[in-house]
Amino acid sequence: MKVSPTSKLVLNYLALPMGLGGRGGALRFFLLSQDIPFEENLFAMGEDWAAEKKRLIASGENPSSKTPVVYADGTPLPEHIATGRLLAHVHECASPDLYKNYVQDLVADEYQGFRDAWVHHAFSASDEEKAVYKSEGLPQKLEQFDALYGCFKTHDIFLSISDKTDRPLWGDAACFGLLRDNILTGMMSREDLSNYKKLDAMYAAYEKIPSVEKWLASTIN
Helix, strand or coil: CCCCCCCCEEEEEECCHHHCCHHHHHHHHHHHHCCCCCEEEEECCCHHHHHHHHHHHHHCCCCCCCCCEEEECCEEEECHHHHHHHHHHHCCCCCCCHHHHHHHHHHHHHHHHHHHHHHHHHHCCCHHHHHHHHHHHHHHHHHHHHHHHHHHCCCCCCCCECCCCCCECHHHHHHHHHHHHHHHCCCCCHHHHHHCHHHHHHHHHHCCCHHHHHHHHHCCC
16 A cells, blocks of 8 residues: 555535535645645535545444545545544654654644544534633633743744645644634634634634635635
């Protein structure tokens, strides 16, 4: 099994409403930030998506059925953080300084629990639970991640950047996407980030990456 810089990449994921990203969005933002070419194959929510998840298990392509799955010349690459890391190395975007890659993984590990909390409160929680998340849970997470950036970032703004592209890597992409999803689902406002200086600076810089900015503009109706 070989993935190379010339492999055709196809991102298989759910067509989420409201411009939401989810796990697929985190990977999309990473690929966009590095100008790595890819195509998207998005499934409508409902029967098509349920059938695709069953197919992933039955085919053995991803027994966990988690998505997105990136196909590299047909080879399935599940798990969005691991895929981002792999493609960073394949395309020589990862840092030769292993510590700079480590800080991306460190924050990406913490991001998983934050993401799960957002999913629950945005789509499954009662109104009372949502209110507590907005007033207590989310501010605690934002404070935690602001502190993580303060402790571990190796760049003025981002956790680390690629020596090849001078752009942020997979952990930053995941955090940007998750902050954006919290904003889009009304869990917080963009202005709320001003209370978390390091996250605010990261978010503002990330959305100005040319390919990311272009994609974001395309989602505005």
